[in-house]
Amino acid sequence: MSIPDDAPASVRREVDSLREQIEFHNRQYHTLDRPRITDAEFDALLAKLEELETRYGLQSPDSPTQRVGSEPLPGFVEVRHEIPMLSLEKAFSEEEFVQFETRTLKRAGIEGAIEYCCEPKVDGVAVSLVYRDGVLERGATRGDGVNGEDITHNVRTIHDIPLRLEGSDLTGTRIEIRGEVFLGKQGFAALNERAREEEDRTYVNPRNTAAGAIRQLDSRNTARLPLQMYCYSLGVAEGLDLPETLFETFDLLDQWGLKTNADRQLCTGADACLEYCRRLLEKRPDLDYEIDGAVIKINRLDLQRELGQTARSPRWAIAWKFPAEEKSAKVLAVDFQVGRMGTITPVARLEPVFVGGVTVSNTSLHNMDEIERLGLCVGDTVIVRRAGDVIPQIVQVIEQGDERGEVEMPKACPACNSPVELDGDIQYRCNAGLICPAQRRQSVGHFASRTAMDIEGLGEKLIEQLVDSGTVKNVADLYRLSAEELAAFERMGPKSAENLVSAIEKSRNTSLPRFLIALGIREVGDATAAALAAHFGDLEPLMNADAEALQEVPDVGEVVARHIREFFDNSENLELITALREAGVNWPAEETGTRDSLPLAGQTFVLTGTLERLTRNEAKAKLVALGAKVAGSVSARTSCVVAGESAGSKLTKAEELEIRILNEQEFMDFLERS
Ligand code: IVH
Numbered sequence: 001m002s003i004p005d006d007a008p009a010s011v012r013r014e015v016d017s018l019r020e021q022i023e024f025h026n027r028q029y030h031t032l033d034r035p036r037i038t039d040a041e042f043d044a045l046l047a048k049l050e051e052l053e054t055r056y057g058l059q060s061p062d063s064p065t066q067r068v069g070s071e072p073l074p075g076f077v078e079v080r081h082e083i084p085m086l087s088l089e090k091a092f093s094e095e096e097f098v099q100f101e102t103r104t105l106k107r108a109g110i111e112g113a114i115e116y117c118c119e120p121k122v123d124g125v126a127v128s129l130v131y132r133d134g135v136l137e138r139g140a141t142r143g144d145g146v147n148g149e150d151i152t153h154n155v156r157t158i159h160d161i162p163l164r165l166e167g168s169d170l171t172g173t174r175i176e177i178r179g180e181v182f183l184g185k186q187g188f189a190a191l192n193e194r195a196r197e198e199e200d201r202t203y204v205n206p207r208n209t210a211a212g213a214i215r216q217l218d219s220r221n222t223a224r225l226p227l228q229m230y231c232y233s234l235g236v237a238e239g240l241d242l243p244e245t246l247f248e249t250f251d252l253l254d255q256w257g258l259k260t261n262a263d264r265q266l267c268t269g270a271d272a273c274l275e276y277c278r279r280l281l282e283k284r285p286d287l288d289y290e291i292d293g294a295v296i297k298i299n300r301l302d303l304q305r306e307l308g309q310t311a312r313s314p315r316w317a318i319a320w321k322f323p324a325e326e327k328s329a330k331v332l333a334v335d336f337q338v339g340r341m342g343t344i345t346p347v348a349r350l351e352p353v354f355v356g357g358v359t360v361s362n363t364s365l366h367n368m369d370e371i372e373r374l375g376l377c378v379g380d381t382v383i384v385r386r387a388g389d390v391i392p393q394i395v396q397v398i399e400q401g402d403e404r405g406e407v408e409m410p411k412a413c414p415a416c417n418s419p420v421e422l423d424g425d426i427q428y429r430c431n432a433g434l435i436c437p438a439q440r441r442q443s444v445g446h447f448a449s450r451t452a453m454d455i456e457g458l459g460e461k462l463i464e465q466l467v468d469s470g471t472v473k474n475v476a477d478l479y480r481l482s483a484e485e486l487a488a489f490e491r492m493g494p495k496s497a498e499n500l501v502s503a504i505e506k507s508r509n510t511s512l513p514r515f516l517i518a519l520g521i522r523e524v525g526d527a528t529a530a531a532l533a534a535h536f537g538d539l540e541p542l543m544n545a546d547a548e549a550l551q552e553v554p555d556v557g558e559v560v561a562r563h564i565r566e567f568f569d570n571s572e573n574l575e576l577i578t579a580l581r582e583a584g585v586n587w588p589a590e591e592t593g594t595r596d597s598l599p600l601a602g603q604t605f606v607l608t609g610t611l612e613r614l615t616r617n618e619a620k621a622k623l624v625a626l627g628a629k630v631a632g633s634v635s636a637r638t639s640c641v642v643a644g645e646s647a648g649s650k651l652t653k654a655e656e657l658e659i660r661i662l663n664e665q666e667f668m669d670f671l672e673r674s
Contacts, residue, residue: 007056015058018049022064026159062135062163066156072218076149083235085126085142085178087312088295088319090648094274097296100318101270104298107315108307113269115299117246118276120263121319122230123290123357124182125211129155130236131177134170136163141214144612144665154214155181157223160230166257176235177258183210184288187226205357206290228289230261245299263287266299277320284322290357293321310655312643312663326385327355328398331378334365334407338415338438340446341522344428346371346407348382348394356386363392367426371407378405413438434474434572441467443520447475451526451618452518453507457500465489474576475518478504479583508584512539513621515587519573522563526621527630531555532564534625537592539577543568554629598627599674603639605630606654609647611664619667626674634659642667 007015022045029035029042046065053059091097105114126142139155140148155161158181165175183191183206192203203209213225231253234242243249250260263280267273277294284291297317298304307315333349346365353360363384365371374394376382379401386392413420413430415438423429434440444463448455455478466472471485481504486497510518516529524532535553536542542564550561567573605628607619614622619642620630634641634653641654641661654661662670 007058011052011056012058015049015052015056018045018052019063021045022049026064026067061137064163066163067159068157068220068223070153070219073153075217076151076215078143078147079138079140079150080147081128081140081145081235083176085128085145085148086309086314087145087645088317089313090319090321090646092321092648097274097277097318097320098270101273104307104315108303114303115245116267116273117250117297117299118265118267118273119232119261119295119297120280120287120289120291121293121295121321122180122182122261123207123292124180125207125214127151127155127179127181127214127229128235129161129177129179131165131170131173131175133173134165136161144663146665149215151214153219154216154222157219158227158229160228160259162257167255173239175237175240177231177253178233178235179229179231179258181210181214181227181229182206182289183213183225184228185290186288187228191225207357229259231258232260232295242301244301246297246301246304247299249301281322291322292357293319295319311661324385325356326383326395327353328381329353329360329384330381330401331376333378334371336410336414338413338430338436338442340439340442340520342430342433342436342439344409344413344420344430346409348376350382350384353384355384355392358386358392360384360386360392363394365394368407368409368428369426377401377407379403415439437467440473444472444475444478446520447478447518452514453510454514455500455507456503457496458503461491462489474579476576476579476583479508479580479585508586510585510587512587512590513625515539515585519567519577521567523560524564526617527624528555528560530621530625533590534592534598534627538589555624600626600628603628604637606632606634606638606641606650607644608641608650609644611642611644611667613664613668622671626671
């Protein structure tokens with residue numbers, strides 16, 4: 001490494017001046033949207049500064065050169081939050097909010113109205129920033145609230161985050177600031193426009209995009225996105241006199257040059273808070289950021305401290321969640337999709353609308369009865385609703401189109417032309433099975449999916465080509481594919497072909513539950529597959545079990561038992577199983593024993609909220625495999641509730657009934673121990 005030249009005073013002055021100029025232009029560009037110089041002129045200033053810093057060893061963590069991103073890190077470092085980052089209790093109605101405020105006042109022994117700080121609940125990602133002596137030292141994600149990930153390299157690229165706090169001398173202080181990192185609506189739209197043009201892709205919604213950007217190992221990827229941050233609280237605060245209220249804390253954050261949300265408001269009493277929420281809901285479409293509710297917090301910090309917190313959330317704040325968002329859109333067409341089991345589902349193609357945080361252009365109409373219930377024709381304008389992470393739904397026709405195209409179920413399958421038949425009262429089906437290319441494609445996709453054989457690199461487009469060219473007629477054919485053969489398909493290079501062949505090779509050694517899922521037996525998902533494997537231990541006893549024996553397995557009722565029997569009574573399915581075994585697919589026998597000897601036998605679990613590291617089905621499968629029952633609602637018989645992020649009424653009920661509650665981390669530890 002070359003030793004930097006000693007910096008003469010004139011160079012130091014030039015470096016200071018360049019830093020000031022760059023910060024000034026950064027602010028003009030990123031905050032005020034009023035650039036004073038061209039991008040090229042800006043780049044020249046930055047290049048000059050970079051050169052001087054390198055030559056004279058004058059790099060500094062608060063220099064604007066730190067904002068452009070740097071070489072990728074090998075991995076994330078875990079950080080522990082000195083003060084846990086909690087989540088918020090939720091109210092879904094005015095009534096629930098009033099109950100919260102009555103309860104809180106009673107607990108605090110206060111009569112009469114108190115002050116609340118009301119803020120928009122920005123739909124982004126919670127981030128913690130630590131400044132030592134006023135200089136940004138560390139940025140971290142919330143993680144599970146106790147442990148997060150070090151994302152300092154990424155937060156440095158966000159222009160809303162000062163690298164050094166402004167204002168008074170902060171020597172000797174250590175200050176943690178918390179807030180929400182997000183992508184504004186305009187920033188997201190511009191990003192998508194660029195992505196569409198340059199990469200032929202679009203991002204689904206601002207929240208997920210921001211969450212992905214903040215967890216990049218290569219901070220140059222983060223720097224490309226116009227991330228913003230609104231700060232809303234102080235965590236650790238050493239060497240500092242704290243204000244008395246939250247509202248004054250916001251003033252302090254502003255003075256330090258951090259961004260705070262100007263749409264906050266001080267409200268006295270519950271009615272004023274509710275009025276704030278109603279007005280915020282009206283203003284929602286005009287805000288330049290996505291929100292999913294309001295946060296109402298007690299303003300006095302001494303009262304906050306007195307009220308304290310539960311394991312999950314503070315007792316002095318509540319999130320008022322907005323109802324589902326609705327938008328109108330025109331129905332351009334109704335297509336019919338063939339599912340893996342041959343079910344034919346009408347799907348509405350819509351004029352794209354941004355609703356509830358995502359762009360919706362297709363939505364399932366479920367069945368013909370639903371179309372009749374809605375009275376829907378092509379050309380009509382409908383209301384599309386989306387709440388939280390729920391799949392968007394058409395709720396109503398609001399305007400009939402000028403030229404209305406009536407929707408009719410096709411007589412022949414749109415994929416294979418076989419006759420379409422009514423199965424039961426409302427479901428239409430193509431019974432061609434694996435002769436139908438649509439069903440073949442989907443069964444291959446299902447076979448390769450993560451919870452089944454987990455074959456990485458076998459995407460939808462390739463499956464389509466493999467099936468349509470006749471190369472793969474059934475899933476056993478996958479095990480005969482060579483890298484040369486695969487490399488000949490569109491968008492496949494020799495390297496990805498080789499990777500795919502090794503992924504297929506790897507999938508040969510699997511487990512019985514995975515294999516059962518992969519077979520695609522009707523209504524046998526992760527949890528049932530785990531229960532079947534634990535009960536029968538291997539495939540043969542399962543294949544030979546009659547309906548009665550099958551129903552001894554938890555999770556298996558009369559209907560599922562019938563589907564399982566039908567599957568194993570079908571000679572084509574038996575041939576396929578033989579072919580897969582001959583291709584080398586194998587699994588170790590599962591440990592059996594009566595389920596009573598399993599560690600969680602006799603216990604009933606309820607899963608609620610969103611888990612970050614497991615899907616609901618994966619969590620259920622793990623519990624069932626350990627002998628537990630998984631129920632849908634909380635009652636006195638519930639042994640334990642697993643509460644993920646945004647858990648709602650089930651969690652409240654569990655707290656009331658004093659049932660054991662595990663958060664995600666505790667649940668993961670518990671699974672490991674069980
Ligand atoms: S206060 C102790 N204020 O909502 C709770 N949170 O479940 C501290 N959020 O993870 C949070 N806007 O990421 C607070 N104005 C706001 C917020 C806000 C968004 C997020 C935050 C947190 C989640 C609460």
